[in-house]
Amino acid sequence: MLRRTTQSRPRQRRFLWFERIMAAIALINFVLVLFDYSYIPLRDYYLQLAPGPTKAYGEAIKGIEPDRTTDRYLRTVEQVAQSGLANGVDSYVLTSLRQQSRAIIDENPFEVANKTGTLERIKRRMVDRINLELDLPEDQQVESSKEAFDIFWSQEFLTTERYNFFYREIKPLFETNYYRNITAAWFGTSGIPVNRFIIIDIGFILLFAAEFLLRSAILSRRHANTNWLDAMLWRWYDIPLLLPFWQWLRAIPVVIRINQSKLIDLEPIRNRLTRGILASVAVELTEVVILRVIDQVQNMLQTGDMRRTILDTTAGDRYIDLNGVDELQLISQRVTATVLHDVLPKIRPDIELLIQHTVRSALSQNFVYAQIQNIPGVADASTRLSQEIATQLYDALRQGVINVVNDEQGAALTRSLIAKVGSTFREEIQQDQEIEEIEALLGVWLEEIKINYVQRLAEEDIESLQEQTQKIYAITRKSF
Structure with missing residues (x-):
C-alpha cells in the first residue's frame, strides 16, 4: 500500500502539467459559453467596448x-x-x-x-x-x-x-x-433564432471527447475489474463538456478540474461553503430528528407498544438473536471482573481511607467514645481499630462480591431476585390503572417538550451558530 501511494504521487506530479492545460482549456471554453449566453442581453455594452469584434461575432454566430x-x-x-x-x-x-x-x-x-x-x-x-x-x-x-x-x-x-x-x-x-435571422426548417422556418455557436464549440467538444475516451481506457486498464462503463462513470462530471446543449452545466467540470489541477486553490472556498450550508441545515435537521424521535415514542404510548414491551413477559421470545449469545450478560460479567480484579486493588487505599473516616465519624458522635479519647493511648488504639475495621470490611465486601459472581448458586439466586422484582413491578403497576395514567402524563410531557423545543429553536440565531462554527474551525486550524 505504501509503495502504491509513493508511486501514485510522482505519477500525479508528472501529469500535473497536462491537468492544468486541460483545466485552462475548459476554463476558456466556459468563458466563451458565458460570452455567447450574454451576447444578446449585453450586446450594447460589448459594442461600446469592442464594436468591431462584437459586430463580427453577431453576424457570423448569431445571424x-x-x-x-x-x-x-x-x-x-x-x-x-x-x-x-x-x-x-x-x-x-x-x-x-x-x-x-x-x-x-x-x-x-x-x-x-x-x-x-x-x-x-x-x-x-x-x-x-x-x-x-x-x-x-x-x-x-x-x-x-x-x-x-x-x-x-x-x-x-x-x-x-x-x-x-x-x-x-x-x-x-x-x-x-x-x-x-430565424433558423430554417424542412417546412418554412422553425421560429428559433440563428445560433451557430457550435462552429466554435465543436473543436472543444471533440478535444474533450478524445480526452474522455483516453482517460476511460487508462482507468479501465489501471484498475482491476473495471470496465469502460465503470471508468466513464468515474469521470461523470466531464459529460457536460461533451454536450452541445445545456452548456451552462460545464461550470461543474470546470470548477472540479481547476481544483484538481491546483490551477487555483478552491479548497478554502469549498470549506467555507460546506460549513455555511451545514450550519444552515444543522438546526432544521436537528429539529426533524428530535421531533421524529419524540413522535415515535408518542406513537408507542398511543398504540400500547411500550406497555406491551414492559408488561409482556413473552416479549423477549420475539426478539431476534443473531449469534445466540446474551450480550448484556457477557458485558456485565466482563465489566464486573474488570472492576473486582483490576480497578478495586488500585483504589484500595482510597476506599480504606473513606471507610476509616466513616467509622471515626460515627464513633465520634458517641458520648462515651468521645470521653475515653482523652485517656492516654486510647486515641492511638482507636485509630488502629478503625484501620483494622476498614481493611477487614473492604476484604469482606470484595470477597463476598467475588464469591457471588463465581458461585453458580449465588448467580442463580441473583437472577431469581431480579426476575421477582420485575414480575412484582409489572403486577403492581397494573393496579388502579396506574399504567394508563403514566402513559397519559408521558404523552403530555412529550408534547410540551416538542412545543418548547421548537419555540427555542425559532428564537435561535442561525448567524450566531455560524459565527461559533467559524471560531471553532479557526481554532482547529491553528492547532494543526
Whole structure:
C-alpha cells in the first residue's frame, strides 16, 4: 500500500502539467459559453467596448444583420455630412429624414429586437436637446418627439455642432438595433433564432471527447475489474463538456478540474461553503430528528407498544438473536471482573481511607467514645481499630462480591431476585390503572417538550451558530 501511494504521487506530479492545460482549456471554453449566453442581453455594452469584434461575432454566430429601417435612416444621415453643413443641406435629404423619423416613431423597428427602451431613450434625448437649444419657457417647451425631430432636421436649426451631437449621442443608439435571422426548417422556418455557436464549440467538444475516451481506457486498464462503463462513470462530471446543449452545466467540470489541477486553490472556498450550508441545515435537521424521535415514542404510548414491551413477559421470545449469545450478560460479567480484579486493588487505599473516616465519624458522635479519647493511648488504639475495621470490611465486601459472581448458586439466586422484582413491578403497576395514567402524563410531557423545543429553536440565531462554527474551525486550524 505504501509503495502504491509513493508511486501514485510522482505519477500525479508528472501529469500535473497536462491537468492544468486541460483545466485552462475548459476554463476558456466556459468563458466563451458565458460570452455567447450574454451576447444578446449585453450586446450594447460589448459594442461600446469592442464594436468591431462584437459586430463580427453577431453576424457570423448569431445571424445578426443591421435592421433595414434604421440602417437606411443612418445612411441618409451620412448624406448630411457628405453634402456639407457649411454650404447648406439639400432640402430633399432633410425632408426624407423628417419623414423617416416619424415612421420610426410610429412603426418602432426596435420592437423586433426587444429594444423598445432604446427608442424611448432616443426620443427623450432629442426632446431634451431641442428644449435646451431653444431655451423655451416651461409652458412652451416641446413634448412631442416627432416635433423635436422635425425641428432638428430643419435647415434653420441644423448646424455642425448639433449634427455632432446626433453623431455622438443618438447614432450609437440607432446602431444597436438589429434584425436576427430565424433558423430554417424542412417546412418554412422553425421560429428559433440563428445560433451557430457550435462552429466554435465543436473543436472543444471533440478535444474533450478524445480526452474522455483516453482517460476511460487508462482507468479501465489501471484498475482491476473495471470496465469502460465503470471508468466513464468515474469521470461523470466531464459529460457536460461533451454536450452541445445545456452548456451552462460545464461550470461543474470546470470548477472540479481547476481544483484538481491546483490551477487555483478552491479548497478554502469549498470549506467555507460546506460549513455555511451545514450550519444552515444543522438546526432544521436537528429539529426533524428530535421531533421524529419524540413522535415515535408518542406513537408507542398511543398504540400500547411500550406497555406491551414492559408488561409482556413473552416479549423477549420475539426478539431476534443473531449469534445466540446474551450480550448484556457477557458485558456485565466482563465489566464486573474488570472492576473486582483490576480497578478495586488500585483504589484500595482510597476506599480504606473513606471507610476509616466513616467509622471515626460515627464513633465520634458517641458520648462515651468521645470521653475515653482523652485517656492516654486510647486515641492511638482507636485509630488502629478503625484501620483494622476498614481493611477487614473492604476484604469482606470484595470477597463476598467475588464469591457471588463465581458461585453458580449465588448467580442463580441473583437472577431469581431480579426476575421477582420485575414480575412484582409489572403486577403492581397494573393496579388502579396506574399504567394508563403514566402513559397519559408521558404523552403530555412529550408534547410540551416538542412545543418548547421548537419555540427555542425559532428564537435561535442561525448567524450566531455560524459565527461559533467559524471560531471553532479557526481554532482547529491553528492547532494543526
